[in-house]
Amino acid sequence: MLFDTPDGRITCDIGWAGPLALPLGDEAGVQAACGIMHVHGRSAGRPRPLGVDYAGAVSGVLAVHGVLAAAIARMRGGATTGVRTSVAQAALLSVGQYLAAATASGDSTPHPRIPGGPPFTSADGVRFEIEAFDPEPWQRFWSLLGADRTTLADGWRPFLHRYATAVCPLPPELHSAAAAHVFHEIAGAAQAAGISLVRVRGGADMPAPGGPGGVAPWRLTPETPAQPGDPPRPRPAGAALPLEGLVVVESTRRVQGPLAGHVLRLLGAEVVRVEPPGGDPLRWMPPTVGTCSARFLALNRGKRVVEIDIKSAAGQHEVRELVAGADVFVHNWAPGKAASFGLDAADLQAVRPGLVYAHAGGWGRAVGAGSAMGGVEPLGTDFLVQAHSGLGALLRPRGEPPAPSLMTLTDVLGGLVSAEGVLAALLARCRGDGGARVDSSLHSAAEVLTASAVSGGGGKGPGQRLGARRPLWGPLHEPLPTRDGHLVLSSCARSAPERLAGVLGLAPGGDPGAAVAAHCRDRGAAELAGRLRGTGLDAVPVCTDLAALAADPRFAGVLETEGAAFVRSPWEFAP
Structure with a gap:
């Protein structure tokens, strides 16, 4: 892709595998190989x-980061002419916290990998998610x-740590307790207890598509009154990265917020992190690396x-003094906190x-999220946003009940979206427009994914959109069990089961999809991928061990x- 700027042309290349020495060529293969x-x-x-092209969406945001950062570098005296990224690198960044935790050398108590967890279902069939930061509510x-x-004691710890582990093995009694009450009663209990509750939208209550193209x-x-402030700082001599010489303060x-700062640091900015005493x-x-959490280090x-x-x-x-020497301030405090601190x-x-000035929020401009709690806005957290935005439904195929992923999808994409807004504002400032406030949210990040699901994503994702908002999967869309793991078929292989069966040497007739699945169960994943390579019906072994x-x-x-x-x-x- 080519982007013409007032300071010259910038090229942007988005590959599938990037520096990975892997034959990757579609969304499903990337999700399989890179741990998603x-x-x-x-x-x-x-x-x-995932029923949406998540890695592709993340790579698109990373590409925008790169182009904006290159343009900023040119405005500050650099000669950057191009940027390259890949869908595989985007996928790895999205699982970076889990990867760090899985490979940490520090001692830790392993979390049980038992299926189950939210959402819950009421007696009248309403599926819902809840959120609480403290055990008392x-x-x-x-x-x-x-x-x-x-x-309650057995359930709190896995519920609290589901963000870090992507599992939540709750006692079955909690699901039974929810199933004994109608939703109206459950919503009243949530309001009385002081926890957040939202419906998991997935049917007639699915919201209208958000985030239309170009928005x-x-x-x-813009800063009011407009203040151009100091001219953009020139890049230090010998700088290799676009944002070197710029200072970011984050609280x-x-x-979501730490990842925004992490991205700006990777682009060269000095990031000063404000933490409580x-x-x-x-x-x-x-688990820890030395004395610090591996998951925390992945972001900080x-x-x-x-x-x-x-x-x-x-x-x-003290914060004001820090900001006096900075170019960017980022926070993800709850609504109203900045004003109460005198730090808006x-x-x-x-x-x-x-x-x-960037605020990475939860709900942003979303409306209606608090309707189940008497108009009180629920906590703006990943799984509640997935539930309310309809993303939790789009992640799973038609025929399955909607459910948010326990992978922190909107937290990650929300942090990247916040960083994108910061870069856009920095570029405007470099061009003389002065400062600006940047508002983004987990909900606006979810809309990036729901909008792309509506448009269909070109049919290369793990689920094909056949005129419906929720994906429709055939028998070959799920990872196929093999003798030593799982195998994911490319979109071309899934769409040609008869040809696939012939390439594998299976007798014609019957159900070719079922025959392929049966054939794979007795063979190794790498062996099968090798046989299919070069036929146009590629397949990728699924990563099921991040340490490996x-x-x-x-x-x-x-x-x-x-x-x-x-x-x-x-x-x-590229210089």
Whole structure:
């Protein structure tokens, strides 16, 4: 692709495999080889494809990052002419936290990989998701539904850690407690207990398609009054990365906000991370690399940390002092927190004219999410957003009940979308437009995926869209069990079962799909992939062990190991 800018032409190349020494050529193969099917399928007890072209969507955002960063570099005196990324690198970045945890050398207590978990179903057939950050509201809610205390104790820990593990083996008694009440009663219990609850939308209640083509998943609000501030800082002599010399201050938690800062750091910015006194509690979530959580490091390595109590007047003053020397400020605080701290966009742009101020939120401009709780907006978290946006339905084929993935899909894409908005605002600032506020959300990230599902994605994803919003899968769309694992067929192979059966030497007649599946069960995945390679009916063995993926020399060019495996920068810039 070619992009013409006022400062020259920039080329952008999106490949399938990138630096990976693997024969990848479609979304299904990338999801299989790079761990997405494995992580998404943990809650089912077997690898499963996502019903949307997730890796492709992430690679598209990464490509925009690269082009914007290259344009910024040119405005700051650089000579960057092109950028390259790949769908496989996007997939690995999306599972980076799970990969780091699976390869950490520190001791940890293994989490059980038992299928099951949310969502829950009421007595009148309504599927719903819940969210709570503290055990007390969780216990109150389930107690109101009649669950006993032992069950509550057994269920809280897997529920709390489902973000880190992508599994949630809850006691069956909790599902039974939900099934004993109609949804109206359950919604009342949630409101009384103080937890968040939303319906899992998937039928007639599916929302209208969001994020139409050409509409960015972030919103820029120019600084008022417009202040051009200082001219863009020139790139340091010998700089190799586009954002070198720029400073980002972030005050973020969990995944979405830290990932936005991580992306900006990979592009060369210095990132100063504000943490509470004593440090972010997630630093000690096992497994660890040394004394720090591997999962935390996957999002926060290389950032400079400053401990500040932002709830105090002195701490708020410290933040203003930090921002006075920065180009970007990023936070993902709850709605209203920034204003209560005196650290909203206008407050900080008064200190630093020309500042790019970014809020990575939960619901953004979404409406109706709080209807099940008397109009109270629920917590803006990944699984609730998947449920309400309709993404949880689009992930699974028609005929299956809708359910959000326990892989943090919108957290990851939401962080990338936030970084994209920051880069767009930085480029505008370089061109003399002054500072801006950047608003993005998990919900706007979900709309990127729901909109692409409606458009169909070119038929290369793991599910074919046949005029319906939910994907329609045939018998060969799921990973095929083999003697030593699973195998995923390419879109061409799935669409030609008779030819596939012939290539495998199977007798004609009968159901070719069933014959292929039976044939694969007695043979090795790599053996089958080798037989099909070069026939136009390719197949890819499914990764079901992230530690083995990290040890595979074919992935050496995209991973680095420092006590655990971490994903390298997904861009290559041409001078």
